[in-house]
Amino acid sequence: MDTKLTDIELIQKISNRDSKALEALYDRFSPVLYTLVKNIVNDKSKAEEVIAEIFVIIWQKSSKFDVNSDNLYLWLINFSRNKALDFIRRERALIVDDYDDEYEDNFIFPNLSAFVPPNDLEKTFNRRDKIYNAFHNLTEAQQYVLSLAYYEGLSESDIANKLNIPLLTVKSKIRVALNSVKENLDKAENQ
């Protein structure tokens, strides 16, 4: 398989039942997706189980991805995050709904804005240092709140309860934290 294919070309080939393309996609994305999933489920074997499920779903339902969005990275990251969070919530019996196609369409496949900027893994990987700095330039409290929201899947109210702080403070911290990440990244790009 030609490794110079773009993310979009790969997913299009997968839609046409090209198993080599799926293999190439696995080789390309498995490190970042595995890292994300393992951070959410906190267990190697569970992370592997979730990753296997993710790639099986990609093989079956790659057509769910809107090719026009030109940002497979964003779609895969959100899809994997949703899948991993669903896995741990089911394990903790926080979700009792049947996992069927309808559920998957509504809660696992990401509901993204049609105006996301185009991006791919290679570009993102090349900006890794900038992303690292943009996140680590946040205050510890902001980093922690972002981690609770993103990796533990807690809602604003849950975070407020967990940290025993007012809900408005949590909302404010989340708003400021993500704004800062975005601004830091924009600054780094313009330098």
Next chain:
Amino acid sequence: MIDEQKIVGMLQAKALGCLDPTDETDLQNYIDEGHVFPWEELGQFQHAASLLPMALELEIPDPELKDRVALRLIKLSEELRTKKMLEEEILKAEEDVVEFEKIEPPYFEPLNEIETDVVEVQGDLDTNINQDENSFNLDEISLQEFEKVEVPYPQNSIFSEIEVPNENIVEQASIEIPQIEEIKVEAFADAESYTSPTENDSIPETTVEPKQVTEPEDPNKQMDLTKKSVAEKMFKAIELDFDLLKYQFEESEKKLTRGLLISYVIIAILLALLIFSFFKFSSDIKSLQNEVKGLKKNLSSQLFIHGRTNYGSHFFS
């Protein structure tokens, strides 16, 4: 009504997927009401949030995971293939049922004619019997007219093709259509459209088209189809995998055996060469030894002759 500023303030939490359910509902209502929604800003925040995993130390998954994913996909495709095959078979079986339903029962109007003819025969009987003898001699009864009566049973009848004896049909004035009951095998139990005909069903006055008559499939075979569960099919798929592994193992074993055989042949050839060369060299050595002996003999005889020749001159010189 929800404030637009509040909506903008929710975008970050929406992008991170941590909105409270009430806020989520408010946001959805706002969108559904057709207000101008900042989709572009939401897209920017979703993009920024998606970059967060890149700030983590990347880990490479176990190489075996790739094989596990591949194995799951193979099993899945086998499962899908089996399911598809099963569905096709069921569909085909259902189609057969529908075709069979199209078959109309044969037309038996001539049964009335039989009754009429019998009446005529009875008339003849009355005239032929000698009532004065008060005996009922069957030999004297002439049933010529009756013998001529033929049961007008359709030659192309479906029933003849599904092996129902004609005698039974004639004897049983009412046709119970037992053949249809035979079709009610378990494999077709799901066919919703199937309705078993009853005795009250009116027999359509059309002739049977022999082309539509299809031999029903073996019911036992159809029953087997329904008994095959997906689990069995899965098991077969796994068996196929094992078979593949076994085949590969056998192939490698064959290659090894072939290699061994070739090496044995080479060793045998080398041994033969060695033995040949041994004998060759030993014979050469022997011949050389003989030559040496011959030469030695010649030399000693020459010396003897030479010595004898000079012997006198030496002593008498």
